[in-house]
Amino acid sequence: xxxxxxxxxxxxxxxxxxxxxxxxxxxxxxxxxxxxxxxxxxxxxxxxxxxxxxxxxxxxxxxxxxxxxxxxxxxxxxxxxxxxxx
Amino acid sequence: xxxxxxxxxxxxxxxxxxxxxxxxxxxxxxxxxxxxxxxxxxxxxxxxxxxxxxxxxxxxxxxxxxxxxxxxxxxxxxxxxxxxxxxxxxxxxxxxxxxxxxxxxxxxxxxxxxx
Numbered sequence: 001x002x003x004x005x006x007x008x009x010x011x012x013x014x015x016x017x018x019x020x021x022x023x024x025x026x027x028x029x030x031x032x033x034x035x036x037x038x039x040x041x042x043x044x045x046x047x048x049x050x051x052x053x054x055x056x057x058x059x060x061x062x063x064x065x066x067x068x069x070x071x072x073x074x075x076x077x078x079x080x081x082x083x084x085x086x
Numbered sequence: 087x088x089x090x091x092x093x094x095x096x097x098x099x100x101x102x103x104x105x106x107x108x109x110x111x112x113x114x115x116x117x118x119x120x121x122x123x124x125x126x127x128x129x130x131x132x133x134x135x136x137x138x139x140x141x142x143x144x145x146x147x148x149x150x151x152x153x154x155x156x157x158x159x160x161x162x163x164x165x166x167x168x169x170x171x172x173x174x175x176x177x178x179x180x181x182x183x184x185x186x187x188x189x190x191x192x193x194x195x196x197x198x199x200x201x
Contacts, residue, residue, distance in 0.1 A: 057174045058156075065157050072157050078120065079158070081173050 003040040003075050007068060014067045015049040018086045025080070041077040053085035060084075092149035100163040104193055105135035108150045109160040113137040120172035121160045127179045128162075132196030133188065165191050 001009075008022045023046070026039035045064065052060045060083040065072060072079060100106050105128070111117030113125050113135070128135050140147035140159055151157050154168040162169040164187065169175065178184035188195050 057177065058168065058170055061171070061174065062155065069157070080120075082177075 003071065004043065007043060007045065007071060007076075010067050010071075011045065011047060011064070015047065015051045015063075017047050017049040019046075019048045021046040040075060042080075043076060043078070044080040044082075046082045048084050048086055050086060052083050055085075057083075090149070092145045093153055096146060096149055096153045099136065099138055100166050103136040104165055104191075105133055106138060106163045107135055107160055108138045108140055108146070108163075110139070110141050112139050117141060118159075120158075123172050124160045124162060124175050127175055127184070130179075130198050131185065131188065132198060133193065164188070164193065 004022050004024050008020065011017065011020055011022070021044075023044040024040060025042045025044050028042065047064070051063065055063070061081045064081055064083060065079075068076070068079065107113070107121075107124055107128065109116060109118070109121035109124065111121055113129075116122035116125050125137070138146065140150060147159070150159065150161055154161060156168065156171065158171050160172055160175075162171075162175050169187070170178070175184065178187065185195050
């Protein structure tokens with residue numbers, strides 16, 4: 001399973017999102033600190049789910065970080081997040 | 087949290103400075119695109135801030151993640167409160183919320199002249 005698929009699976013299971021996009025932006029960071037030649041280091045997540053209703057931005061992003069903590073501690077160098085309620 | 091000297095040091099920084107950005111690199115020479123975005127936003131608003139370069143101090147680099155329960159850098163603090171990382175700072179800037187936030191906290195905003 002690729003890192004992107006892994007992120008998508010975990011977020012889907014945890015939040016049953018109304019919409020979810022996992023975008024690999026690693027190529028924009030090739031050669032930067034934290035980049036690896038094989039890519040899959042920099043991601044952008046755009047997620048819409050009921051779970052974020054009534055939560056502020058910091059809490060929403062913390063919820064996502066918690067679900068993806070293994071990835072953040074491992075292969076993922078940067079994760080950009082846009083999380084909203086429907 | 088008072089037992090840990092690194093967390094005490096971090097608390098000292100955010101208590102002593104109204105606006106603090108924990109970042110990779112310095113405000114003049116950011117070494118990470120996400121840190122650079124935050125510096126740019128603060129500069130556009132004419133906010134004077136203290137930049138803390140986590141690349142110079144491994145203890146602070148790890149400690150700041152525990153301090154705010156936030157695993158990434160940059161991190162912006164205003165009047166001791168954690169505001170957010172790069173995504174949140176950018177979203178708040180684009181929506182105008184950030185200016186309001188600084189105004190509410192009594193921090194002087196001077197919009198840079200686009201000329």
